[in-house]
Amino acid sequence: MIRLLLATVMISLAAQGWAQSSVNASVAAHRDSIIATADALWNFAELGYLETESSATLQGVLETAGFSITRGVADIPTAFIASYGSGSPVIAILGEFDALPGISQAAVPYPSPIEGKTSGQACGHNLFGAGSMGAALAVKDWLDQTGQTGTIRFYGTPAEEGGSGKVYLVRAGLFEDVDAVLHWHPASINGANAESSLANKSAKFRFSGVSSHAARAPERGRSALDGVEAMNFMVNLLREHVPEETRIHYVITDGGIAPNVVPNFAESFYYLRHPNAAVLSELWERLVATAEAAALGTGTQLEMEVIHGNHSTLPNSVLSQVVHQQLSNLGGITYNEEEQKFAEALAQTLPEGSYYPGRESEIEPYAESTTKGSTDVGDVSWNVPTAGLRTATFVPGTGLHSWQAVATGGMSIGHKGALLASKTLAASAIELIKNPEILSAAKAEFDTRRGPDFSYRALLGDRDPPLDYRR
16 A cells, blocks of 8 residues: 555656746845854754743744744643744644753864753754755745745754654644644755654653651651652663653652751652564553652652653655655755864764765665654654754764764754755745645655554643753
């Protein structure tokens, strides 16, 4: 069934051709705005749900260009929808912009934290937001030039890093009239696979005990830190008895202050991942059971706050083939002499052999794959046919959430990747608007992959957005 749908799409693409010249000209016209926005978001480096200036910057550019803006959607102050055009189809482009805590770095090819700055764009979301914005602007220009019926929407989605911002937008029904969703992510390679991911869920486990003098009256105390450590010990035993695809990781966010005071409060923050949301839910119950047992055994009280929960991404080969074809036609990134020197210097800090000159120009062969990461795009993809791509905004071999990623995200190598993403997303969206048969094929595949009995439920339940989780 899916092969037949793909054949239909490829015939359609061959017959219709691509609107590359128009897209290239439009993105070139918006180049300065895209780069300025990317750099502004890089400098702001605002954490999840706190991206006030970043969100306002993106909104300002889009509103000036003629988009109508709906602010504060899904009860999230920094979330917004920018819309242009009219009628069907409705094509959505996602844009993220939150930074990560604890990673500060100047745009140089050696470790150089910026004094007084405690966060950084270590996942390239400054490029994500600006590149997606550029794509929306290019599609808007094409709609104006052709008079074509259709609507392009930019979804400003905050707090992807552990905050599940998109889940709240899905839960609020903000994608119900959308025909297809396109997105991208900064990376060290160029590719557009039909990619799945790991579903994940997180929570903070807070233990409350009784303080006492640790030497003179330890029998009076009930250590909250004992509760955290007992839970951690049981979870580490649990690792042997879970499916091998499972990922469990945690940090102790509060373990007490002074060794001679029995801690009356301690907290750990856990992530749990698995490719299948149903299996994840079963594993989650076992994880919670270790916390409850730890509290019982240490005489402490337990409070749990679910922070986020994301479904795995549901691949869509029909849409992914469209995006891959357009990316292949455009080609990868080409470094100038200065960028080549930067890349070679940075490569000295990467695993040996991970970079060779010209790798940034290569396009990965199309495939269906699974990443070990997680994203709140997953929840979108189970509600609307969705496809994405990656471009080499980072020196090939660079890992996400690293100082090297921050460095290249703040200079011209990152800019080139964002501009390539703008062109690819815009040309893909235009093809979808021009060819309703592609959207029909994508919807048919979407229905087949979900299955007739699928019913969406947010893994984070009915909690409100955790607007203070990064404070």
